Amino acid sequence: MEWTRKDLLGLEDLSKEELEFILDTVESFKEVSTRDIKKVPALRGKTVVNLFYEPSTRTRVSFEVAAKRLSADVINIAAETSSVKKGETLIDTGRNIEALKADIIVMRHNASGAAVMLADHVNISVVNAGDGWHEHPTQALLDMFTLKEKLGRIAGLRVSIVGDIAHSRVARSNIWGLTKLGAKVTVCAPKMLIPVGIENMGVKATSDIDEALQEADAVNVLRMQFERDEQTAFPSQLEYFKQFGITADRLAKARKNIVVMHPGPINRGIEMSSEVADGPNSVILDQVTNGIAVRMAALFLVAQGRERKNEIAD
Amino acid sequence: MKEKAKILDKDTLNRTLTRIAHEILERNKGIENLCLVGIRSRGVYLAQRLAASIKKIEGQEVPVGTLDITLYRDDLTLIASHPVVHKTEIDFDIKDKNVVLVDDVLYTGRTVRAALDALIDLGRPRSIQLAVMVDRGHRELPIRADYAGKNIPTASNETVEVHLAEVDGKDEIVIVEKD
Numbered sequence: 001m002e003w004t005r006k007d008l009l010g011l012e013d014l015s016k017e018e019l020e021f022i023l024d025t026v027e028s029f030k031e032v033s034t035r036d037i038k039k040v041p042a043l044r045g046k047t048v049v050n051l052f053y054e055p056s057t058r059t060r061v062s063f064e065v066a067a068k069r070l071s072a073d074v075i076n077i078a079a080e081t082s083s084v085k086k087g088e089t090l091i092d093t094g095r096n097i098e099a100l101k102a103d104i105i106v107m108r109h110n111a112s113g114a115a116v117m118l119a120d121h122v123n124i125s126v127v128n129a130g131d132g133w134h135e136h137p138t139q140a141l142l143d144m145f146t147l148k149e150k151l152g153r154i155a156g157l158r159v160s161i162v163g164d165i166a167h168s169r170v171a172r173s174n175i176w177g178l179t180k181l182g183a184k185v186t187v188c189a190p191k192m193l194i195p196v197g198i199e200n201m202g203v204k205a206t207s208d209i210d211e212a213l214q215e216a217d218a219v220n221v222l223r224m225q226f227e228r229d230e231q232t233a234f235p236s237q238l239e240y241f242k243q244f245g246i247t248a249d250r251l252a253k254a255r256k257n258i259v260v261m262h263p264g265p266i267n268r269g270i271e272m273s274s275e276v277a278d279g280p281n282s283v284i285l286d287q288v289t290n291g292i293a294v295r296m297a298a299l300f301l302v303a304q305g306r307e308r309k310n311e312i313a314d
Numbered sequence: 315m316k317e318k319a320k321i322l323d324k325d326t327l328n329r330t331l332t333r334i335a336h337e338i339l340e341r342n343k344g345i346e347n348l349c350l351v352g353i354r355s356r357g358v359y360l361a362q363r364l365a366a367s368i369k370k371i372e373g374q375e376v377p378v379g380t381l382d383i384t385l386y387r388d389d390l391t392l393i394a395s396h397p398v399v400h401k402t403e404i405d406f407d408i409k410d411k412n413v414v415l416v417d418d419v420l421y422t423g424r425t426v427r428a429a430l431d432a433l434i435d436l437g438r439p440r441s442i443q444l445a446v447m448v449d450r451g452h453r454e455l456p457i458r459a460d461y462a463g464k465n466i467p468t469a470s471n472e473t474v475e476v477h478l479a480e481v482d483g484k485d486e487i488v489i490v491e492k493d
Contacts, residue, residue, distance in 0.1 A: 028382065028399040037435045040385035070385075300385075300399070 010135035066295035140173030155182030163222025188212035335367035379404030423457035
């Protein structure tokens with residue numbers, strides 16, 4: 001198949017073939033990071049702008065490393081230190097970046113749908129690095145790539161996603177991607193944190209962690225964002241750990257080779273115990289490594305997609 | 315696209331490969347420090363066949379690697395049919411080795427230019443030599459083959475295709491004319 005999109009905004013719009021194509025492409029980029037010289041000239045002369053309206057270290061650094069390994073030039077803009085503070089609109093910011101002749105904007109924004117809107121108003125490529133509660137496509141792709149790497153396939157796998165489903169773009173992107181590739185997804189959270197109608201996305205919902213772990217081939221544990229708005233939804237961190245925390249005791253009742261994932265940063269003793277985070281089932285650091293290859297593939301494909309679009313326009 | 319002429323059949327193609335294997339051994343005085351690297355996709359099969367030939371002659375294996383040059387091309391923006399990125403698989407150290415780069419057709423030289431960059435990023439070989447099945451002329455860069463199966467002068471509206479049993483079902487070399 002041919003990749004023709006100039007943007008990567010979410011997994012909801014992608015076809016099964018496109019998802020598989022991205023995952024295959026990631027495989028090839030992984031090798032680059034194992035070389036002595038961890039750099040290829042594929043995006044030499046291209047400029048990537050990381051535009052972050054929300055604080056983020058790991059996603060931004062991962063995109064920056066990915067862009068640099070493709071030989072692109074990288075500029076980081078943090079909204080709190082930029083003209084956004086002076087009242088510039090998102091579209092104006094995007095057009096100004098385009099006027100600088102940048103090629104790709106990687107954006108993290110607190111409003112759901114921000115990436116789609118930006119992509120509609122600029123001709124350069126946009127990669128969504130997380131928008132509100134909507135989507136975080138590269139995170140879900142790296143979760144899926146890691147699953148495929150560890151378990152050999154995605155179709156037919158039973159994957160449980162545990163944590164604040166209601167406010168999680170990671171959960172949403174994972175659900176879109178995994179169900180399209182034929183995995184059976186269960187979400188598990190306190191009732192208050194499961195959105196009404198989630199079953200319509202083709203997943204099962206439960207508030208019983210043991211049930212969620214019982215048959216699962218993999219469990220993706222989301223970060224509880226107690227610093228944000230979960231206080232109202234759940235009484236205390238300790239209470240959460242008691243009811244939903246992944247512990248060695250709980251894992252002992254699950255499948256022996258269950259894969260434990262977490263998008264990071266981990267709150268040890270809230271979402272999972274240290275024993276589990278550092279244990280043999282954990283692939284958390286593999287996810288970080290795979291994240292670079294996923295983002296290299298994403299940047300490369302959108303750059304190609306844009307050239308392709310321009311060619312057709314000519 | 316229509317097939318214009320068949321240049322080489324299966325037997326001649328295999329004899330040519332055997333000849334190139336001998337030439338490689340002659341030039342490098344045996345197989346010490348020698349390795350073969352095929353450029354995806356048909357160069358890979360040719361490299362494997364050359365390695366098999368060399369093994370028959372010398373009784374020893376030479377390492378064979380696979381190079382994908384998509385990320386090193388200078389025409390990312392011009393390519394009409396989009397290249398799919400594949401893996402580079404070279405599981406030996408090329409430092410101080412005599413590397414024979416293998417491809418099916420040498421044309422503008424741009425693929426070889428990209429392959430040289432890709433190889434040098436993987437280490438510092440002692441030398442890099444180039445073996446191709448067909449040299450069809452029309453170079454755009456100062457690059458030449460050390461070992462060539464056949465020189466086939468072509469017009470620019472013609473293409474040379476090397477067909478190999480591994481991918482195409484049969485061994486042959488044909489000239490095709492673009493419509």
